[in-house]
Amino acid sequence: xxxxxxxxxxxxxxxxxxxxxxxxxxxxxxxxxxxxxxxxxxxxxxxxxxxxxxxxxxxxxxxxxxxxxxxxxxxxxxxxxxxxxxxxxxxxxxxxxxxxxxxxxxxxxxxxxxxxxxxxxxxxxxxxxxxxxxxxxxxxxxxxxxx
Amino acid sequence: xxxxxxxxxxxxxxxxxxxxxxxxxxxxxxxxxxxxxxxxxxxxxxxxxxxxxxxxxxxxxxxxxxxxxxxxxxxxxxxxxxxxxxxxxxxxxxxxxxxxxxxxxxxxxxxxxxxxxxxxxxxxxxxxxxxxxxxxxxxxxxxxxxx
DNA sequence: ATAATAAATCTCGAATTCGAGATAATTTAT
DNA sequence: ATAAATTATCTCGAATTCGAGATTTATTAT
Numbered sequence: 001x002x003x004x005x006x007x008x009x010x011x012x013x014x015x016x017x018x019x020x021x022x023x024x025x026x027x028x029x030x031x032x033x034x035x036x037x038x039x040x041x042x043x044x045x046x047x048x049x050x051x052x053x054x055x056x057x058x059x060x061x062x063x064x065x066x067x068x069x070x071x072x073x074x075x076x077x078x079x080x081x082x083x084x085x086x087x088x089x090x091x092x093x094x095x096x097x098x099x100x101x102x103x104x105x106x107x108x109x110x111x112x113x114x115x116x117x118x119x120x121x122x123x124x125x126x127x128x129x130x131x132x133x134x135x136x137x138x139x140x141x142x143x144x145x146x147x
Numbered sequence: 148x149x150x151x152x153x154x155x156x157x158x159x160x161x162x163x164x165x166x167x168x169x170x171x172x173x174x175x176x177x178x179x180x181x182x183x184x185x186x187x188x189x190x191x192x193x194x195x196x197x198x199x200x201x202x203x204x205x206x207x208x209x210x211x212x213x214x215x216x217x218x219x220x221x222x223x224x225x226x227x228x229x230x231x232x233x234x235x236x237x238x239x240x241x242x243x244x245x246x247x248x249x250x251x252x253x254x255x256x257x258x259x260x261x262x263x264x265x266x267x268x269x270x271x272x273x274x275x276x277x278x279x280x281x282x283x284x285x286x287x288x289x290x291x292x293x294x
Numbered sequence: 295a296t297a298a299t300a301a302a303t304c305t306c307g308a309a310t311t312c313g314a315g316a317t318a319a320t321t322t323a324t
Numbered sequence: 325a326t327a328a329a330t331t332a333t334c335t336c337g338a339a340t341t342c343g344a345g346a347t348t349t350a351t352t353a354t
Contacts, residue, residue, distance in 0.1 A: 017280075019284075020287050040340080057301080064169060065342095066341070093302045093348070127156060129286075133160060134156075140167050141163070141170045147174055185309085215334075219310075238331090299351080304346080305347100308343090312339080313336105315336090323326100
């Protein structure tokens with residue numbers, strides 16, 4: 001059994017993590033909202049922009065979203081003309097999401113801006129601190145995932 | 148202007164942070180769901196349990212929730228008999244949320260269990276790593292908040 | 295070859311959160 | 325003392341996410 005101090009330390013880490021993430025995400029959302037997108041839409045476009053066409057199923061796996069939610073987001077992006085659905089000829093169960101030229105143009109403009117915004121948002125830490133935090137967060141994330 | 152490497156590091160930190168938090172939160176939600184609560188309900192009860200009666204307004208400030216959302220959560224907890232609303236006699240605009248004996252009993256049972264669960268979820272890091280992460284997350288959070 | 299199983303996508307309804315605005319009470323300024 | 329501004333809470337509708345289940349297609353087992 002963990003000592004009271006160890007437990008309190010974990011509790012504190014949980015609280016501090018929640019707060020910090022809330023502050024960070026708020027800024028990130030503000031940034032993305034400037035582009036007329038929400039974080040999920042941005043994540044989907046970023047995936048298609050950087051990794052090419054994806055089966056709708058795969059998108060859900062990569063950005064950790066339920067299939068019904070993906071349908072919703074892809075619908076919205078299709079209405080905005082940033083992507084189109086393309087049926088897969090080999091497997092008629094599958095539909096690809098494919099970024100349009102409009103989507104490409106949008107992303108090639110805003111992705112660099114987004115990276116600058118992230119650079120500012122994470123400006124509280126220097127490079128070494130970021131490297132270290134990445135390492136520790138991976139450890140933490142893997143452990144939590146495997147429970 | 149930040150170098151490409153610095154920007155990529157921030158982007159990577161953002162991605163890793165998002166993933167890690169997603170894994171952690173998923174476990175925490177599973178834990179809390181066992182108690183028949185969602186994370187927001189738990190946060191409200193925890194506040195009342197540890198800090199005593201609170202004006203509804205204050206709850207929103209402490210757990211960072213919009214006033215309309217607080218009304219919704221307090222309604223739910225009141226239906227579950229874990230808290231009651233008490234009008235403030237000094238200022239008739241104010242309503243206190245007050246934990247009931249049932250709520251006290253619930254929290255005194257599940258709060259220790261919750262701390263044990265957190266101890267497991269954060270078990271990927273040792274005490275020193277947690278201390279360090281708390282320090283860095285505070286830096287990160289304050290910086291992001293002040294932008 | 296047929297039946298059972300699995301996989302991909304979608305539909306639907308519920309849960310949660312937000313923002314805008316309504317209402318009522320208090321405080322501040324004139 | 326009255327008017328104006330502020331504060332606390334709530335109502336309402338929109339946005340987003342989920343899970344359960346429906347539908348269609350493909351794969352596996354008999």
